[in-house]
Amino acid sequence: MSKSKQELLGYQSHLIQDNLTYFKPTRTSTTVTFAEEIRSSLQEPKKSISPKFFYDENGSKLFDEICTLPEYYPYNSETEILQSIEKKLLPYLSNEFHLVELGSGSSVKTRLLIDVLFKSQKHLQYFPIDISEILDQSAKSLCMDYENLKVTGVVDTYEKGLDFIEHYDDKPNLITFLGSSFGNLDHNEGMKFLQRINTLMKSDDLFLIGLDLKKDHEVLHNAYNDSQKTTAKFNLNVLKRINEELGADFNLENFEHHAVYDEQKGRIEMYLRSLSEQSITIPKSDLSITLSKDELIHTENSHKFSISQIESYLKESNFEKLEMWFDSRKYFALVLGKKI
Structure with missing residues (x-):
């Protein structure tokens, strides 16, 4: 991507180390403080x-502690799914995919996906998108542990960050939205979010989203x-x-x-x-x-979602469901989709 193209999109690059770069908007922020x-x-x-x-x-530290609690099932449930789907996910991947993560996420989950992608390609570019300007130590650790990994962070909203990545090059993206963050949105917000993601995706992009399922009240x-x-x-x-x-x-x-x-x-x-x-x-x-x-x-x-609700969300936001995977207790779902 040429420098002029970066500037045209309103971003400036900040080189942290050879394989770690962050892009931040140069435009005046219109976001509410x-x-x-x-x-x-x-x-x-x-x-x-x-x-x-x-x-x-x-x-952020407290949330990491929450993820280790015996009562807090979402983290372990989603991690269990990620550990089990390598052979099921690989057929959808080629040797050209970028990994895009909405939110900096857990380095454990990110590593599981990186490991899968390295089974089908020798080099990988990872794009974490987050509004926070804190340069996470986990990004540096990833760069140290994976010789052929390049991390390109985008400090912006999810939608603007995705718009930047879609213009970055022609390679397909595996866009991930892990955890249960989607559940923070009400129905209308969630629908608009999925429709916006869908609009920003290329035809050969894939979308992997984590969703918490309805279950026993206790x-x-x-x-x-x-x-x-x-x-x-x-x-x-x-x-x-x-x-x-x-x-x-x-x-x-x-x-x-x-x-x-x-x-x-x-x-x-x-x-x-x-x-x-x-x-x-x-x-x-x-x-x-x-x-x-x-x-x-x-x-x-x-x-919390039922399977029928998930399928309805996907259909209404123009996604084709490719796979839906569950943990052993059916507490959590990972859904792989592409735009119709």
């Missing part, structure tokens, strides 16, 4: 904080209310982040983690519950709020 978004969402009648703000450095409850209270720390950490970055005065001891399953909506809903009537100021958001006792701040939805 952290301070502005917190101001908007916390002055609504039903207060909320977007789950995308969970993942500062400490939040299993769901325990996954989000673990005995070590790590999920509670993760949820509360977003208030700590607002304190540190926006100068707020949230007292974390005045809040508790609250996660419930809404069967009708088919989703876990996660909140922070105010334990008393209290007032909070957030100077950098130019905001003061009052919370009543037991008032909830919504932080995340995590939708």
